[in-house]
Amino acid sequence: MSYLLPNYKRFNLSFVDGEGVYLVDSKGEKYLDFLSGIGVNLFGYGHPLLVKALKKAAEKPWHVSNYFVIKSQEEVAKEIVRALFPAKVFFCNSGAEANEAAIKFARLYGKNFLDGAYKILVAENSFHGRTLATVSATGQEKVRKGFDPLCPGFEFFEFNNLDDVTSKLSDDVAAVMLEPVQGEGGIIPATTEFLYNLRMATREKGILLIVDEIQTGVGRTGDFYAFQGYGVQPDLFTSAKALAGGLPIGAMIVREEISDVMGYGTHGSTFGGNPLITSVALEVVRKVKNPVFLKDIREKSKYFISLLQDALGGFPFVHEIRGKGLMVGVELNVECGEIVKNALKRKLIINCTAGKVLRFLPPLIISLGDMEKGVLILNEVLKEFMEEK
Ligand SMILES: Cc1ncc(COP(=O)(O)O)c(C=O)c1O
Structure with missing residues (x-):
């Protein structure tokens, strides 16, 4: 019996160790991780x-309140801002x-500047x-269901439909x-044309563009x-997940x-930016913003996608x-x-999102060899799946 709320469906599997892109279960079995704790462990395990x-930060005060200057917090902010705008x-x-x-922020902005x-x-x-x-x-009914009355003041537009969103930029819109x-x-990229023109349209009207970079960032x-790849500068964006390499953190950048x-006095957080977490985030940010590191990710991406196309593209249900x-x-x-369950049986951790989309968010440090290994497992899993159907 578990004493935990039943709000998650969990696999009966527990990881007790990890190194690089591998997690190790209680029986000593190694699993290749193509999920990174849902896009968090960007440097894998035990980096x-x-x-x-x-360890260094653990020897010093873990937490001091935001009534005082926290040097590592200031430094992370400086590193992020200096790389952007x-x-x-x-x-x-x-x-x-x-x-x-x-x-x-958008509510305050609307009150102060947009009547x-x-x-x-x-x-x-x-999401x-x-x-x-x-x-x-x-914008997903399954997430909203049961929580009425919801917070008012949100209106939906169709993603990647410029006409739809621009037709809704009325005087009562703040962001x-x-x-x-x-x-x-379901891993659906905005088109460059959509995001770029949306930026133009919002700027023209003085409406804020908020980019949620929680999964895409770092x-x-x-x-x-990600907005940098679109040639677009938001008014504010949010970051979390990978920002402290596995420790809990969130950030809004304005x-x-x-x-x-x-x-x-308008906003605050007791733990936000504390020394323990931001000492680790500082190392993450310094390493990730390095153009050599980013170029390497883009190259790995091309290879990964080509491997997937070769190994999975031919299945009729892909x-x-x-x-x-x-x-x-x-x-x-x-x-x-x-498919996720069968991949796990073969020691590959993946995830399924939006019902029909296999999602891969491997640690960014993954080697080409480990990508090949994981894709081979996927090929076997899909073959087996096809035979069973
Ligand atoms: C785009 C996006 N925004 C917000 C969140 C929520 O982040 P958290 O679970 O850290 O509250 C997530 C989490 O998956 C996300 O992917």
Whole structure:
């Protein structure tokens, strides 16, 4: 019997160790990880740089309140901002919290600068988190169901449909919020034309563009943040998941000129940006923003996608292989839960999202050899699946 709430469906499997891109279960069996704890463990397990930073920080105060200057917090903010554009950073503890901060920011911005505009346009099929406001912003019925009355002030548009979103940019709209690549929704990238023109349209009207980079950020798509690959600069964006290499963190990054909107007393977090977490995040950010590291991800991406095309493209139930960087999805025209279970039996960790999309988010440090190994397992799993049908 478990004493935990039944809100997750778990495999009866527990990992007790890990090294590089492998996890080890309680029987000593090794599993190749193509999921990274849902896009978190970007350097895999036991990375010496992060272990060293964590051990060093563990000897010092783990937590001090945000009443005081936290040097590592300041440094992470500086490293992020210097790689992007003049901005200010707020730290919290998760993706949903970062998006909550962004939603609150948009409300304040609307009050101060847009005659009380309060609405946020959000995409159908999006995912922004599990708090009440972020559930309300999420364009998936299964996530919203049962939580009425939802937080008001959100209106949906069709993802990648420029006419639809621009027709909704009315005077009561303060912001548009979207993921550059819909993650939970099935690895669906925004088109460059859509995101670029949306940026133009929102800028013209003084409406904020909020980019949710929680799954796409920190190198995952082959850029430090995915919006860079689109040639687009948001007014604010959110980051979490991989930002501290496996420790809980969230961040909202706001264009400098408007950052005063969230002034003293408007928002806060007890743990946000504490020394233990930001000491590790600092190592992550310094390593990931290096152009050599990012170029390597883009090269690995091409190889990974070509491997998948060769090994899986021929199956009649494989509909499309798509993605950016090491955020890759294989859309099937059948449900994929069974395939995930069978891959696990062969010691490969993958995931199924949006019912029919196999999702791969391997650690960014994965070698070409381990990609080949995982794709070979996938090929065997799909063959077996076809024979059984
Ligand atoms: C795009 C996006 N936004 C927000 C979240 C929520 O993040 P968290 O689970 O850290 O609250 C997720 C989590 O999967 C996500 O993928």
